[in-house]
Amino acid sequence: xxxxxxxxxxxxxxxxxxxxxxxxxxxxxxxxxxxxxxxxxxxxxxxxxxxxxxxxxxxxxxxxxxxxxxxxxxxxxxxxxxxxxxxxxxxxxxxxxxxxxxxxxxxxxxxxxxxxxxxxxxxxxxxxxxxxxxxxxxxxxxxxxxxxxxxxxxxxxxxxxxxxxxxxxxxxxxxxxxxxxxxxxxxxxxxxxxxxxxxxxxxxxxxxxxxxxxxxxxxxxxxxxxxxxxxxxxxxxxxxxxxxxxxxxxxxxxxxxxxxxxxxxxxxxxxxxxxxxxxxxxxxxxxxxxxxxxxxxxxxxxxxxxxxxxxxxxxxxxxxxxxxxxxxxxxxxxxxxxxxxxxxxxxxxxxxxxxxxxxxxxxxxxxxxxxxxxxxxxxxxxxxxxxxxxxxxxxxxxxxxxxxxxxxxxxxxxxxxxxxxxxxxxxxxxxxxxxxxxxxxxxxxxxxxxxxxxxxxxxxxxxxxxxxxxxx
Numbered sequence: 001x002x003x004x005x006x007x008x009x010x011x012x013x014x015x016x017x018x019x020x021x022x023x024x025x026x027x028x029x030x031x032x033x034x035x036x037x038x039x040x041x042x043x044x045x046x047x048x049x050x051x052x053x054x055x056x057x058x059x060x061x062x063x064x065x066x067x068x069x070x071x072x073x074x075x076x077x078x079x080x081x082x083x084x085x086x087x088x089x090x091x092x093x094x095x096x097x098x099x100x101x102x103x104x105x106x107x108x109x110x111x112x113x114x115x116x117x118x119x120x121x122x123x124x125x126x127x128x129x130x131x132x133x134x135x136x137x138x139x140x141x142x143x144x145x146x147x148x149x150x151x152x153x154x155x156x157x158x159x160x161x162x163x164x165x166x167x168x169x170x171x172x173x174x175x176x177x178x179x180x181x182x183x184x185x186x187x188x189x190x191x192x193x194x195x196x197x198x199x200x201x202x203x204x205x206x207x208x209x210x211x212x213x214x215x216x217x218x219x220x221x222x223x224x225x226x227x228x229x230x231x232x233x234x235x236x237x238x239x240x241x242x243x244x245x246x247x248x249x250x251x252x253x254x255x256x257x258x259x260x261x262x263x264x265x266x267x268x269x270x271x272x273x274x275x276x277x278x279x280x281x282x283x284x285x286x287x288x289x290x291x292x293x294x295x296x297x298x299x300x301x302x303x304x305x306x307x308x309x310x311x312x313x314x315x316x317x318x319x320x321x322x323x324x325x326x327x328x329x330x331x332x333x334x335x336x337x338x339x340x341x342x343x344x345x346x347x348x349x350x351x352x353x354x355x356x357x358x359x360x361x362x363x364x365x366x367x368x369x370x371x372x373x374x375x376x377x378x379x380x381x382x383x384x385x386x387x388x389x390x391x392x393x394x395x396x397x398x399x400x401x402x403x404x405x406x407x408x409x410x411x412x413x414x415x416x417x418x419x420x421x422x423x424x425x426x427x428x429x430x431x432x433x434x435x436x437x438x439x440x441x442x443x444x445x446x447x448x449x450x451x452x453x454x455x456x457x458x459x460x461x462x463x464x465x466x467x468x469x470x471x472x
Contacts, residue, residue, distance in 0.1 A: 035350045037338035040074035044335050045382060048328060049425050053447050063324065067331035074335050089282045090337050096283050099333040101197055102190065102384070103326050104296045106146065106428075108262055109187065111300040113147030114317040115255040115307030120248040124160035126228040129169055130221055132156050133176050137217050140181030141188035141206075143259055149178045149429040150315065155248065157440050165231040170437045170444060171453050172224045176217060178429035179421035183213045183414065186266060189427065191378075191387030191416040198391060199398030200409070202270050208410050212465055216418060219461045252311040258299045265295040316436075325428050329384070336385050343392040355393055365394060368466055371411040375419030375462070379454075383420035383427055387412060418462065422454040423447070 047066050051059035059066070079087040122128055132152060140148040156173060160166040182188025184206045186196035192205055269292035276287030342349045358369040370390060378386040390412045394401060401409040420426035424434060424447055434444050445453060 033338050033342050033345075033350070035342070037074070037078075037342070040070045041332070041335040041339050041385075043073070044070040044331050045385075048382070049380070052431075064327045067327055071331045071334045074338070078338070090341075091334055092281055092283045094333050094337055095330075096280065096285060097289075098194070098197060099330060101289065101293060102193060102333070103329060104293050105187075105193055105262075105266075106144075106190070106325060107322055108296040108300045109144040109147045109259075110150070110322045112255045112258045112262065112303045113143050113150050114312055114315055115252040115303045116147075116151050117251040117311040117314045118151055118155045118248055119251060119314060120155070120246040122155075122159045122246075122248060124156070124163055124166070124169070126225055126232050128159060129156065129228055130225045132159070133172060133224060134217075134221060136173065136177030137181035137221075140177055141184035142263075144187050145178050145182035145189050145427065146321075146429045146432070147259075148181065149173075149433050152177060153433050153436050154315065157437060157442070161440070163232075163235055165235060166442060167444060168224075168227055168231065168453075170433065170442060171450070172220065172457075174430050174433050175421045175454075175458060176220055176224075178433055179427050180213065180216055180220070180418055183209050183417040187263065189417045189420070190384040191420075192413060194384055194388050195391060195398070195409075195413065196266070196270070198388075198396070200402060202267055204402055204409075205413055208406060209413060212410075212414055212469065215468065216461055216465055219464065220457070223457060223461075251314070252307050254306050255303055258303050258306075261299045262296065265292045265299070268292060268295075321428075321432050332382065332385050336388065339389060340392055343389060344396065351393070358390075358393070365405060365408040365411075367407045367411040367469070370394070370408055371415040371466065371469075374412050374415030375422070378416045379419050379422035379426045382425060383416040387416035390415075414465075418465075419458075421458060422451065424450055 044067060047070065048063075051063070051066065075087060075091060078090075132155070136148050136152045139151075142148075143151065153170075153173065156169060157166075160169050179189070182192070186193040186200075186202060186205070188205075192200075195205075196202060269288045272288050272291075274287045278285045278287075278290070343351055345351075347355060354373075358366050358373060360366050374386060374390045377389075391401070391409075394405065394408050394412060421430070424430045437444050444450070
């Protein structure tokens with residue numbers, strides 16, 4: 001299916017986007033768009049949410065075909081109604097300037113983190129579990145939520161393998177390591193990288209989200225420690241008995257240097273402006289962005305070359321998770337094209353009602369509404385496209401959003417990152433962690449069971465955060 005996507009894109013480019021035609025394409029006319037153009041986007045996200053639950057075998061075999069079908073459902077009518085040149089330019093712009101940088105960063109982080117093996121055996125006491133969750137939360141903004149999850153999930157599962165009560169450990173791991181810990185940099189979580197690609201400074205989230213992220217993380221760690229202590233006291237004696245442990249050992253440490261290279265590549269693309277640009281069928285490609293993407297690919301290649309095979313084998317490393325993310329998000333970034341165009345229409349567009357909902361009577365943004373609406377939709381759909389939707393709804397201009405509208409951008413960022421933890425489908429690592437835990441014999445909560453855990457522990461913390469934000 002990956003080949004099918006590539007062939008389809010090449011065919012679309014060759015057939016639809018001759019340079020003369022592309023020069024005439026100035027983007028979609030949002031005045032001609034109606035909410036019906038959002039059906040493929042909604043259908044794709046609902047497919048991602050529902051098929052794994054009701055038809056997991058079918059989804060595992062055919063998710064690429066389903067994704068391609070939804071993308072085609074948009075592209076073909078769009079070309080028929082709005083012209084092949086405009087459609088081609090819109091698709092190429094989404095693929096070349098948004099999707100490819102997004103997936104290349106995830107690919108680099110996934111590959112490099114997969115070469116870091118944490119070996120050894122420790123006993124899963126409340127103190128040890130809390131310390132490991134704290135470590136994962138702190139590292140998620142450096143190696144990404146995907147990277148931190150893949151590095152630490154197996155050690156924490158081994159540490160708690162003898163315990164009867166261990167489901168809560170994985171649930172809080174998803175809350176903290178796979179989501180909330182990634183709120184402090186564009187490396188941490190896909191929504192923030194989307195913001196970085198749209199002009200948000202690399203360290204903006206670090207400076208503006210440090211306090212709320214710390215508050216949420218510490219509250220959840222305290223709740224976890226209390227819950228884990230209570231359950232640990234009810235474990236049978238054999239599970240609590242002291243056993244011989246092996247100290248933790250980190251292998252593949254060269255990959256930490258490569259992760260530093262990833263950070264340097266992103267900073268380079270933000271600071272270095274060579275003034276060199278290329279145009280491909282009407283889509284401008286900046287020299288600094290191309291350099292960043294080449295460096296990311298080179299760093300991933302170096303990781304594969306320099307890391308011993310046994311280290312990846314110890315992590316049970318496979319390419320399937322990143323292949324699934326690549327295929328699904330290719331469809332998402334294409335299907336969301338008309339939704340973004342309609343949002344850019346603002347009060348004149350079909351989503352004026354949504355803008356009114358997150359706007360005060362005096363016309364100023366309602367930060368609490370942005371936080372909760374972005375968050376709930378991130379949990380129900382996926383946090384990366386949801387962040388992009390509300391980023392555009394708030395004006396889509398990074399300079400303004402980092403300036404006087406800073407609280408609005410912070411609310412959007414927190415909603416997308418924090419509430420991606422409410423469901424399994426809110427963020428890509430959630431499903432990965434669940435699958436690995438179930439492979440180890442842990443009976444994880446169902447889709448709605450996990451929402452029950454979230455409602456019990458996460459929503460009260462977010463309510464406290466909203467109350468504090470009103471007074472900070």
